[in-house]
Amino acid sequence: MTAFTAPRGIPDYLPPESAALLTVRDTLAEAARRAGYGYVELPVFEDTALFARGVGESTDVVSKEMYTFTDRGGRSVTLRPEGTAGVMRAVIEHGLDRGQLPVKLYYTGQFFRYERPQAGRYRQLLQVGVEAIGVDDPALDAEVIAVADAGYRALGLTGYRLELTSLGDSTCRPEYRERLQEFLRALPLDEETRRRAEINPLRVLDDKRPEVRELLADAPLMVDHLSPECREHYEEVKEHLTGLGVKFTENPRLVRGLDYYTKTAFEFVHDGLGAQSGIGGGGRYDGLMAQLGGQELSGIGFGLGVDRTLLAARAEGLAVGDEARCEVYCVPLGQAAKRQLVRIAAALRGAGVRVDLAYGGKGLKGAMKAAGRSGARLAVVAGDRDLEQDEVQLKDLRDGSQRAVGRAELLTTVKEALAG
Known part of the structure; x- marks a missing residue:
């Protein structure tokens, strides 16, 4: 029988690496919680039209990368490729935009894009995102960016940079669009790129091909x-970021991959990742809510790649997360001891200690090897003689020292040892 494998381009995270992934996710999310953002859980799939209208039909995400299928009811649904459109749909549907503003939400979860798999680019990716909806304030833009920066710094990352620009709005972008299209029409572009230039010329500036980038060297900039x-909005954002101690580099050629961005746009880049250097980014999207059937309210947010952030931490040699499965490993010597240690393990877990136990009748040597592989700091070993004396043997797996501990004092002794 042929063995099953994971779908191409979708990574498995197994212990101990999965512990690091969870630490990255939780650390980035904690930065949002500290800034007053509430958690929202989003559907994994939505009406296809939500993404086509919200993200933009001319984007690669919609035209090439979405996982779209027809369900049994004949409806076209799509696995979510990004988070902002879904959050806006939920805010409109549940009337959050009619309450206190700004609405400040964060989310975590898997997103899906059909891309060519390569290092740092997956078809299923884990993200942490925030959205602040309902207030057009440069200070709020700076806060959103600072939340992302705080999350990266909390992980110990230092080798990244923040790139920043402004993409204008409906008052100035149309004139710029005409200037850019006029410039692009004079270039020897291929047919597909010419079509893109007519639909959304800013997307051409995002072209990664060296030959195209060379042609765009003298392109007008937004x-x-x-x-x-x-x-004025852009200058105030920069002033607030400086006041918050968030370092940035202005990149006038920065173009985000989604159509809804206006004014502030930003990206966090880590050069230790090679070609796929972006670890997170976002921007303001002042017309998106109205475009999706809601009020004329502004918004700003970001999406941070947990997978890529973990790769960035690895590139910097950072030890992220507690990769140990447990803190205490129980080793019973005999069936009577196992019955007692099962109860002891449950009591320790109830007190907040991570505990595992040697199952399957392993001998002492095999059980102690398993204890070492578990990453535990301590081993609780008990045999019939120990039980007769109402005690267990507590072994420090770092230095090999061992001592007898009464069962009544075990929890206190274990917590003291783990804290030391």
Whole structure:
């Protein structure tokens, strides 16, 4: 029989690496919680039209990368490729936009894109995202960016940089769009790129092909054609970031991959990841809610790649997360001892200690090897003689020392040893 394997481009995370993945996810999410963002759990799939309208039909995400299928009811549904459209749908549907503003939400979960698998680019990716909806305030833009930066710093990352720009809005982008299209029409572009230039010329600036990037060297830049209002907004965002101690580099050629971005746009880049250097990014999307059937409210958010952030931590040699499965490993010597240690293990777990036990009748030597492989700090060993004396043997697996401990004092002794 042929063995099953994971779908191509979708990573498995197994212990001990999975512990590091969880630490990255939880650390990035904790930065959002500390800034007053509430958790939202999103559907894994939504109406296909939500993403086509919200993300943009001209984007690679919609035109090439979505996992779309027809369900048994004949409806076209899509595995979520990003989080913002789903959050906006939920805010509109449940009326959160009619309460206190801004609505500040964060989410975590898997997202799906049909891309060519390579290092750092997966077809199923884990993200942490935030959305702040309902207030157009440069200070809020800076807060969102600072939340992401705080999450990265809490992990110990240092080898990343923040790239920042402004993409303008409906008051200044149309004129810039015409200038850019005029420039692009004069270039020897292939037919597909020409079609893209007519639909959404800013997307052409995101082309990664060296030959195209060379042709775009003298292309007009949005940041040079901002309206006075957009210019003022951008300058205030930079001023707030400086006040918050968040370092940034202005990149006037930065173009986000989704159509809904306006004004502030940003990306966190880590050069230790090679070609797939982006570890997170986002921006403002002032027209998206109305486009999805809601009020004319602004918003700003980000999506941080947990998988890529973990790769960045590995590239910097950071030890992320407790990779040990447990803190205490119980080793019973005989059936009577096993019955007692099963209860002891349950009591320790109830007190918040991570505990495993040698199952399957392993001998002392095999059980102690299993204890070492578990990553536990301590081993609780008990045989018939220990039980007769109402005690167990507590072994420190780091230095090999061992001592007898009364069962009544075991919890206190274990916690003291783990804290030391």
